[in-house]
Amino acid sequence: GNSVTQMEGPVTLSEEAFLTINCTYTATGYPSLFWYVQYPGEGLQLLLKATKADDKGSNKGFEATYRKETTSFHLEKGSVQVSDSAVYFCALHLYNQGGKLIFGQGTELSVKP
Amino acid sequence: EAQVTQNPRYLITVTGKKLTVTCSQNMNHEYMSWYRQDPGLGLRQIYYSMNVEVTDKGDVPEGYKVSRKEKRNFPLILESPSPNQTSLYFCASSLRRDTGELFFGEGSRLTVL
Numbered sequence: 642g643n644s645v646t647q648m649e650g651p652v653t654l655s656e657e658a659f660l661t662i663n664c665t666y667t668a669t670g671y672p673s674l675f676w677y678v679q680y681p682g683e684g685l686q687l688l689l690k691a692t693k694a695d696d697k698g699s700n701k702g703f704e705a706t707y708r709k710e711t712t713s714f715h716l717e718k719g720s721v722q723v724s725d726s727a728v729y730f731c732a733l734h735l736y737n738q739g740g741k742l743i744f745g746q747g748t749e750l751s752v753k754p
Numbered sequence: 755e756a757q758v759t760q761n762p763r764y765l766i767t768v769t770g771k772k773l774t775v776t777c778s779q780n781m782n783h784e785y786m787s788w789y790r791q792d793p794g795l796g797l798r799q800i801y802y803s804m805n806v807e808v809t810d811k812g813d814v815p816e817g818y819k820v821s822r823k824e825k826r827n828f829p830l831i832l833e834s835p836s837p838n839q840t841s842l843y844f845c846a847s848s849l850r851r852d853t854g855e856l857f858f859g860e861g862s863r864l865t866v867l
Binding site for chain 2 (some may be wrong): 645673674675677682683684686687690730732734736739740741742744745746748
């Protein structure tokens with residue numbers, strides 16, 4: 642079946658530290674991959690996406706590269722800020738599954754000053 | 755301002771008392787969907803709609819109904835709520851089903867006693 646697995650949280654970092662949140666997927670076909678972010682008390686927002694192998698998505702200093710050989714889409718940021726504290730969701734999208742996004746369980750990030 | 759609006763944002767109810775969570779989007783999006791978010795499980799799709807009068811089940815449709823009589827509205831109906839439907843619910847929309855770029859509402863936290 643189709644699924645997404647993320648590293649467990651919570652992840653606690655100091656400001657300006659390097660961030661990696663691991664995400665691996667299992668999918669039939671050729672999914673598009675996404676990272677969504679959920680700030681406290683809000684809905685999810687699209688952070689970045691990649692639609693095919695070797696594509697790199699980037700936004701707000703975050704990056705992720707679609708690695709087909711390792712079925713991974715790890716999220717990275719070189720220097721986190723307190724304002725990056727949120728829950729991050731990795732997701733895959735399959736057109737032939739009714740447009741459904743399949744989400745990982747989410748990883749909570751807490752950045753301390 | 756482009757947005758997805760859900761109401762109510764918070765609701766406490768009792769087992770068996772029918773309720774409706776409304777969802778409205780102002781972006782003329784074709785695709786709308788409902789998800790529930792539970793700790794450790796990420797988001798799971800309940801129902802989706804590819805256009806007016808076209809709806810289909812997601813992964814966890816039991817105990818829920820939907821309708822799509824107008825393009826902008828996609829209400830979620832719980833005919834006889836039970837405690838296992840206590841959850842955080844999100845409505846989302848996108849221009850088409852093939853993008854994976856969902857716009858989410860702020861969420862409706864439902865407690866069924």
